[in-house]
Amino acid sequence: MKKILITGSNGLLGQKLAELLLSRPDVELLATSRGENKLATLFPALPFASMDVSVQEQVEQVVSEFRPTHIIHTAAMTNVDQCETDRDGALQLNYHAVQYLVAACEKYNVHLIHLSTDFIFDGENGPYDEEAEANPISFYGETKRLAEEAVKQATCKWAILRTVLVYGVVHDYGRTNIVLWVRDSLRAGKHIKVVNDQFRTPTLAEDLAMGSWLAAQHDAEGIYNISGKELLTPYDMALQVADYFDLDKSLIEKADATTFSQTAKRPPRTGFDITKAERELGYKPHTFAEGIRIVAEQAEV
Ligand SMILES: NC(=O)C1=CN([C@@H]2O[C@H](COP(=O)(O)OP(=O)(O)OC[C@H]3O[C@@H](n4cnc5c(N)ncnc54)[C@H](OP(=O)(O)O)[C@@H]3O)[C@@H](O)[C@H]2O)C=CC1
Numbered sequence: 321m322k323k324i325l326i327t328g329s330n331g332l333l334g335q336k337l338a339e340l341l342l343s344r345p346d347v348e349l350l351a352t353s354r355g356e357n358k359l360a361t362l363f364p365a366l367p368f369a370s371m372d373v374s375v376q377e378q379v380e381q382v383v384s385e386f387r388p389t390h391i392i393h394t395a396a397m398t399n400v401d402q403c404e405t406d407r408d409g410a411l412q413l414n415y416h417a418v419q420y421l422v423a424a425c426e427k428y429n430v431h432l433i434h435l436s437t438d439f440i441f442d443g444e445n446g447p448y449d450e451e452a453e454a455n456p457i458s459f460y461g462e463t464k465r466l467a468e469e470a471v472k473q474a475t476c477k478w479a480i481l482r483t484v485l486v487y488g489v490v491h492d493y494g495r496t497n498i499v500l501w502v503r504d505s506l507r508a509g510k511h512i513k514v515v516n517d518q519f520r521t522p523t524l525a526e527d528l529a530m531g532s533w534l535a536a537q538h539d540a541e542g543i544y545n546i547s548g549k550e551l552l553t554p555y556d557m558a559l560q561v562a563d564y565f566d567l568d569k570s571l572i573e574k575a576d577a578t579t580f581s582q583t584a585k586r587p588p589r590t591g592f593d594i595t596k597a598e599r600e601l602g603y604k605p606h607t608f609a610e611g612i613r614i615v616a617e618q619a620e621v
């Protein structure tokens with residue numbers, strides 16, 4: 321029996337993980353997130369405890385009480401532009417909270433599975449394998465690099481799962497995702513500018529949840545790339561979305577770093593080589609086309 325504590329269960333990955341693990345007979349699950357449980361109506365049977373990971377006392381209290389065998393840590397400040405402007409908040413949530421979790425995992429002998437990102441790289445020569453050298457170009461990326469360093473020095477068992485451009489349908493959550501953002505914009509007849517100079521391996525949230533579960537199931541240790549397999553630009557993705565929903569592609573305008581700028585710099589060429597996770601964990605992600613269909617079916621409900 322694995323006793324798994326999820327952090328950030330209200331988020332995109334957190335919700336998919338809760339859904340995946342709730343029904344497994346070999347898992348005792350505790351979902352945790354800051355504040356209220358946004359899944360209470362969706363999954364009334366979901367065991368939940370409020371845990372603000374940025375408060376060390378709450379981490380200590382919840383971990384000492386539940387005594388998990390594994391923690392899958394998904395909570396983070398994931399708004400890259402917000403991390404640039406709220407640096408203290410980003411450091412506290414993306415780095416110091418991980419130090420609190422490491423301390424609790426070392427004290428109670430918990431296997432820590434930590435979620436990380438392609439944004440620790442500068443994007444000069446992606447796609448990347450697990451041995452590539454970190455060199456972040458945004459503050460978000462720097463906070464996630466610092467977090468990885470804290471995990472790598474931990475004396476408890478640990479795994480770092482890196483992922484890229486996660487998309488999926490979340491319940492009761494303000495954030496959209498690239499598939500639904502393109503679909504809704506084109507349906508509304510809106511003209512959108514989509515970059516074709518960023519390269520990613522977009523990741524269906526359900527696949528990332530499966531990869532996280534596989535890591536726990538295998539008691540995996542070390543670094544694993546858990547993302548989609550296809551290297552695509554957001555422009556490629558937008559065209560595939562328009563095709564799937566049979567929408568007007570002429571509304572999609574190619575953009576690049578000179579015509580589309582965001583507060584934080586984005587690494588241009590990332591994407592991951594996932595052969596290690598495929599080989600060692602049996603990880604097998606959907607194609608982007610399958611992912612669009614899955615998102616469309618969920619969004620139509
Ligand atoms: N999304 C992506 O494209 C990518 C994500 N990642 C990484 O994957 C992980 C999961 O990302 P994703 O699911 O998209 O993240 P989300 O932003 O969807 O979810 C993060 C969750 O963490 C919760 N949270 C925020 N602050 C705290 C806190 N102090 N204590 C406890 N919970 C808190 C949020 O709760 P609330 O609802 O209250 O805000 C939110 O539900 C992150 O570590 C991220 O860095 C890596 C690469 C790509």
Ligand SMILES: Cc1cn([C@H]2C[C@H](O)[C@@H](COP(=O)(O)OP(=O)(O)O[C@H]3O[C@@H](C)C(=O)[C@@H](O)[C@H]3O)O2)c(=O)[nH]c1=O
Nearest residue numbers: 398400437438439483484485486513514515518554586
């Ligand atoms: C809003 C917008 C986005 N895009 C592109 C840029 C980007 O590649 C993609 C998604 O836009 P975002 O700004 O939401 O993406 P971004 O904040 O870059 O997403 C990042 O999130 C963090 C958490 C990560 O860890 C990274 O892996 C990455 O997924 O769509 C456009 O081309 N035009 C637009 O108008």
